Amino acid sequence: AVMNLFQESQTLEDFERDLNAQNSRVNNLDLNGDNLVDYITVNDYVDGNVHNIVLRVALTRNETQDVAVFTVQRFNDRSVQIQLVGDEALYGRNYIVEPIYDNYTAGTYNPGYTGRSNIRISVVADWPLVRFIYYPGYISWHSSWYWGYYPSYWDPWRPYYWDYYY
Numbered sequence: 001a002v003m004n005l006f007q008e009s010q011t012l013e014d015f016e017r018d019l020n021a022q023n024s025r026v027n028n029l030d031l032n033g034d035n036l037v038d039y040i041t042v043n044d045y046v047d048g049n050v051h052n053i054v055l056r057v058a059l060t061r062n063e064t065q066d067v068a069v070f071t072v073q074r075f076n077d078r079s080v081q082i083q084l085v086g087d088e089a090l091y092g093r094n095y096i097v098e099p100i101y102d103n104y105t106a107g108t109y110n111p112g113y114t115g116r117s118n119i120r121i122s123v124v125a126d127w128p129l130v131r132f133i134y135y136p137g138y139i140s141w142h143s144s145w146y147w148g149y150y151p152s153y154w155d156p157w158r159p160y161y162w163d164y165y166y
Contacts, residue, residue, distance in 0.1 A: 001026045002055075003084055003097055006070060009129045012053065012141035016042040019055070020154060028159050029067065031090075032059040036156035040067060041143035044133065049074045051133050051140075058147035065089070074134055080125040099124055 002019070005026060009015035019040055020027050029038050038057040045052045053070035067090060071083045086095035124130055132138065145151060 002068070003082075003099060006082075006084075006129060007099070007124075007127050011129065011132055012042050012044055015129060016040070016143055017151075017153070022155075022157050025160070029057060030159045031057050031065050035158060037159050039145060039150050039154055039156070041145055043142045044140040046140045061147045072130060072133065074125070078125060080130055082124050082130075 001024075005018050005024065006015060009018060018024055018026075019042070022037075027037055027040055029040065030036060031038050038059075041056050041058070043054045043056065045054065051070070051072040053072065055067040055069070057065050057067055059065050066087050068084055068086045071081075071085065073081050075081070082099055084097040086092075086097075088095075145154075
């Protein structure tokens with residue numbers, strides 16, 4: 001679901017808004033145990049042709065928890081590889097999701113994942129968000145929201161239990 005949202009978003013700001021929208025039913029995390037869904041911020045850390053897009057939750061005023069990281073890498077031939085890596089503390093070791101050629105949906109759920117190090121996925125280079133972050137004038141996005149200060153559209157709700165999704 002997160003990969004699909006990433007694929008369909010125009011900008012990282014749009015991605016953050018849609019990720020936290022109650023009607024998208026993607027964010028259902030209550031990591032601080034207050035019985036309300038936590039707001040997930042999106043921050044892009046650029047290193048050359050690699051974007052590490054971190055999904056993070058503020059647990060308290062002074063403590064945060066990374067949820068997952070999108071690693072988007074563009075190669076010299078303009079092909080792009082994307083991996084969504086879930087935080088080990090939340091999802092266990094080697095929880096990695098990659099788009100696939102057929103329908104751009106997720107791939108691996110087993111802890112024994114060893115990766116496909118030599119496969120470059122060029123079809124994702126056409127995703128609107130991927131094109132956006134590689135524009136020449138792009139300035140890396142860092143969410144302006146933090147503990148206790150959230151956008152006016154954000155109204156946390158009680159998390160849904162597993163049977164709701166089942």
